[in-house]
Amino acid sequence: xxxxxxxxxxxxxxxxxxxxxxxxxxxxxxxxxxxxxxxxxxxxxxxxxxxxxxxxxxxxxxxxxxxxxxxxxxxxxxxxxxxxxxxxxxxxxxxxxxxxxxxxxxxxxxxxxxxxxxxxxxxxxxxxxxxxxxxxxxxxxxxxxxxxxxxxxxxxxxxxxxxxxxxxxxxxxxxxxxxxxxxxxxxxxxxxxxxxxxxxxxxxxxxxxxxxxxxxxxxxxxxxxxxxxxxxxxxxxxxxxxxxxxxxxxxxxxxxxxxxxxxxxxxxxxxxxxxxxxxxxxxxxxxxxxxxxxxxxxxxxxxxxxxxxxxxxxxxxxxxxxxx
Amino acid sequence: xxxxxxxxxxxxxxxxxxxxxxxxxxxxxxxxxxxxxxxxxxxxxxxxxxxxxxxxxxxxxxxxxxxxxxxxxxxxxxxxxxxxxxxxxxxxxxxxxxxxxxxxxxxxxxxxxxxxxxxxxxxxxxxxxxxxxxxxxxxxxxxxxxxxxxxxxxxxxxxxxxxxxxxxxxxxxxxxxxxxxxxxxxxxxxxxxxxxxxxxxxxxxxxxxxxxxxxxxxxxxxxxxxxxxxxxxxxxxxxxxxxxxxxxxxxxxxxxxxxxxxx
Numbered sequence: 001x002x003x004x005x006x007x008x009x010x011x012x013x014x015x016x017x018x019x020x021x022x023x024x025x026x027x028x029x030x031x032x033x034x035x036x037x038x039x040x041x042x043x044x045x046x047x048x049x050x051x052x053x054x055x056x057x058x059x060x061x062x063x064x065x066x067x068x069x070x071x072x073x074x075x076x077x078x079x080x081x082x083x084x085x086x087x088x089x090x091x092x093x094x095x096x097x098x099x100x101x102x103x104x105x106x107x108x109x110x111x112x113x114x115x116x117x118x119x120x121x122x123x124x125x126x127x128x129x130x131x132x133x134x135x136x137x138x139x140x141x142x143x144x145x146x147x148x149x150x151x152x153x154x155x156x157x158x159x160x161x162x163x164x165x166x167x168x169x170x171x172x173x174x175x176x177x178x179x180x181x182x183x184x185x186x187x188x189x190x191x192x193x194x195x196x197x198x199x200x201x202x203x204x205x206x207x208x209x210x211x212x213x214x215x216x217x218x219x220x221x222x223x224x225x226x227x228x229x230x231x232x233x234x235x236x237x238x239x240x241x242x243x244x245x246x247x248x249x250x251x252x253x254x255x256x257x258x259x260x261x262x263x264x265x266x267x268x269x270x271x272x273x274x275x276x277x278x279x280x281x282x283x284x285x286x287x288x289x290x291x292x293x294x295x296x297x298x299x300x301x302x303x304x305x306x307x308x309x310x311x312x313x314x315x316x317x318x319x320x321x322x323x324x
Numbered sequence: 325x326x327x328x329x330x331x332x333x334x335x336x337x338x339x340x341x342x343x344x345x346x347x348x349x350x351x352x353x354x355x356x357x358x359x360x361x362x363x364x365x366x367x368x369x370x371x372x373x374x375x376x377x378x379x380x381x382x383x384x385x386x387x388x389x390x391x392x393x394x395x396x397x398x399x400x401x402x403x404x405x406x407x408x409x410x411x412x413x414x415x416x417x418x419x420x421x422x423x424x425x426x427x428x429x430x431x432x433x434x435x436x437x438x439x440x441x442x443x444x445x446x447x448x449x450x451x452x453x454x455x456x457x458x459x460x461x462x463x464x465x466x467x468x469x470x471x472x473x474x475x476x477x478x479x480x481x482x483x484x485x486x487x488x489x490x491x492x493x494x495x496x497x498x499x500x501x502x503x504x505x506x507x508x509x510x511x512x513x514x515x516x517x518x519x520x521x522x523x524x525x526x527x528x529x530x531x532x533x534x535x536x537x538x539x540x541x542x543x544x545x546x547x548x549x550x551x552x553x554x555x556x557x558x559x560x561x562x563x564x565x566x567x568x569x570x571x572x573x574x575x576x577x578x579x580x581x582x583x584x585x586x587x
Contacts, residue, residue: 175444182443183454186422186430193419200379200413201431202405202497211440 014166018159027158031230033270034165035223038172040250040262042219045176047256048185049212050192051101052109055116056220057243061236062089063221064228065123065130068139071229078142082225089221090214097210104195116244124236135235142229161230168226172219173263179215180259188212242284249287253294255301264302330393332357332532333378333501338387340373340556347373349556351387355501360523360533362547362564364540366576369553371536372414375503379411380404391501410499412490414506414536418478424489425474429461431496461496468492468522484515488522495526502526504535508542520546544568552576 021027043056067085070076076084100111123130130136142164144154153160179185190198191205199205228234246269254265269290273283298304331354338351348370355361363371376382378389380401389397396404419427442450465471468488473481478489487507494502507523508516520542527533537543543550544564552560552567554576560567567573 178444178446182446182450183430183457184440184443186426189421190419190430193421194417196381196401196413197417197419197493199381199401200405200411201493202402203430204400204402206400 011170015163018162024158027162029270029274031158031161031165033267034162034169035227035230036247036250036266036270037169037263038219038223038226039247040254040266041172041176042216042223043247044251044256044262045179045188046212046216047251048188048192049209050105051209051213052105052248053112053213053216054109054241054244054248055112055114055119056216056247057239057241058112058116058119059089059093059217059220060224060227060243061119061123061239062092062217063224064234064239065136065224066221067225068136068228068234069129071140072136072138078140078229079145082142082222082229085225085228086218086221089224090218093214093217094210097213098206101206101209101213113241113244116239117241120236120239123239131235133236135233135237136228137233139228139232139234141232155229165226165230168222172222175219177259246287249291253290253301255303257300258303261301261303268302331355332392333534334388334390335374335378336388336390338374338377338389339385340370340377340382341385347556348377348384348553351553351556351558353551353558353561355532355534357500357532358527358530359549360527360535360547362543362550363534363536363553364538364543364550365553365559368555369576370556371553372505373556374553375411375505375534375536378503379409405497405499408498408500409503410494410497410501411503412487412494412505412507414509416483416486416490418486418489418493420477420479422478423475424470424478424481424492425458425461425465427478427489428464428492428496429457431493432457432460432498460498464492464495467525468495469518484511484519487511488519491522491526495531499531502531502533504533504537506537507535508537508539516542 017030018027021030039056039060043053046053063085066088067078067081070081070084071078096111096115100108103111124133126132142155144152146152155161155164187198187203187208190201190203191208195205227238231238250265250269251262252265253269254263255261269287272286272290273280276286279286294301298308300307333355335351335353338348339346340348351370351374363374365371373382377384380396380399380403383398387397388395391404391407391409396407396409399407419430422430441447442453462471462474465474468491470485470488470492473485478486481489487510491502491504491507494504504523508519511519516539523533523535523546535543535546537546547564550560550562550564550567551558552570552573554572559572559576560570562570
């Protein structure tokens with residue numbers, strides 16, 4: 001009950017944020033945080049089955065380009081092309097999933113890394129369709145949401161995009177929260193710990209791994225689709241390997257063992273480069289520095305901090321209790 | 325065959341080659357419902373390979389596995405688990421990051437469709453099934469006698485208890501046939517006695533058991549029937565008392581009695 005009230009308070013606060021924030025720039029960062037939260041959370045669900053994808057930016061690109069092209073060439077509404085972007089990405093994951101999950105860990109990561117790169121190269125070379133390295137320009141913004149006679153929300157201001165991404169983030173997190181609280185996650189974690197044992201007690205390990213990959217890539221596609229209609233231009237340069245690695249860093253720094261980990265990781269690591277804007281070109285160095293510190297000092301990630309702090313305080317308490 | 329009940333598990337002409345090495349050669353064996361069958365033999369005789377083939381972890385080179393009159397050769401392990409064939413591993417394999425109860429309840433599997441969409445939308449069917457899985461998990465832990473450690477992590481438990489946990493996990497899949505790979509290895513004498521009683525109790529609940537085991541005292545006491553393998557071939561089959569006296573078996577374990585042939 002208290003927990004529910006806490007969540008409600010956080011959501012309410014997030015809805016009120018634009019009222020406090022002066023300046024479009026900070027709203028822009030918050031919108032990017034939203035996209036990164038979706039990416040990081042969706043990547044984390046993959047890691048719970050013991051698979052590490054380094055191709056997440058590629059799957060995001062699938063969603064982005066699918067949605068952008070559908071609205072530009074077929075004049076589809078954004079509200080139709082948004083889920084279609086996610087589905088396209090999820091479908092690709094389904095197709096490559098079955099052969100890919102035959103290999104594990106580092107080998108799986110390599111396959112996804114190459115997949116991401118192949119996607120980017122195809123987009124770069126397929127000029128007449130994707131605009132090549134110049135990319136797509138003039139992507140239409142989301143169609144206005146109109147409820148006749150009541151209201152009409154156009155997507156012209158940063159505030160409206162903020163609410164849109166907030167809604168997407170909340171839906172994504174709600175989905176993953178359900179996964180987290182149920183036996184779906186339990187069976188994913190069982191697979192991560194020991195494939196053979198999981199299989200022997202009746203868990204479809206191949207199917208579950210593919211499912212995790214599909215779900216993860218679906219949400220990456222959704223994030224990409226939103227991104228395309230927010231930035232309004234797309235080029236393959238936005239989907240380099242480094243982007244995939246950043247998403248992985250968000251997950252690890254935040255803590256991949258907990259649901260809130262990727263959220264913290266995406267939030268903090270999106271803000272850090274903005275705070276030190278002068279150091280933008282050193283971002284990879286800063287990120288790898290942070291990653292090293294986290295791996296050595298805080299293997300459970302930032303999300304593990306409260307627990308460790310609790311242990312520390314209890315230890316202090318016990319020691320002082322022992323003296324008196 | 326004068327109206328004899330059909331065997332629960334039939335293995336026909338099972339052969340498995342690893343490269344040039346033949347681990348199992350043309351093995352025929354039956355397991356009847358309600359039996360405890362011991363599969364014994366010296367190291368490298370192919371016992372674990374037979375287990376791996378029955379449970380789908382390995383594909384046989386030749387031969388058939390028939391379970392409840394259905395050909396189940398080379399099916400996927402999780403489908404076989406659903407069908408009612410459960411196993412434990414020689415290596416005492418459990419899920420180290422889960423508590424004892426989590427280990428057991430994750431093994432109580434649900435129908436996959438209910439498990440996914442039901443879980444996402446939190447339907448009442450799903451909640452009921454999930455509750456059922458937890459209750460079943462607790463019931464099994466009580467049967468095995470591990471319920472007092474349900475919230476412990478298995479890696480902190482003594483070896484004997486870990487072995488019992490792996491049996492609990494296999495039982496949680498509600499098996500008709502339970503394959504135990506060295507269930508009492510590394511146990512103390514008292515623990516072995518307990519484990520034997522437990523396996524007999526599992527049988528009396530209606531589960532047929534096949535055991536691979538090196539502890540001969542345990543095997544003799546536990547099993548109704550023994551099948552002896554050596555170099556992938558069946559060299560003897562029969563009740564424990566008979567096998568104990570069987571010359572081929574003694575030779576396989578102890579080597580040929582040189583003195584006897586010399587004099």
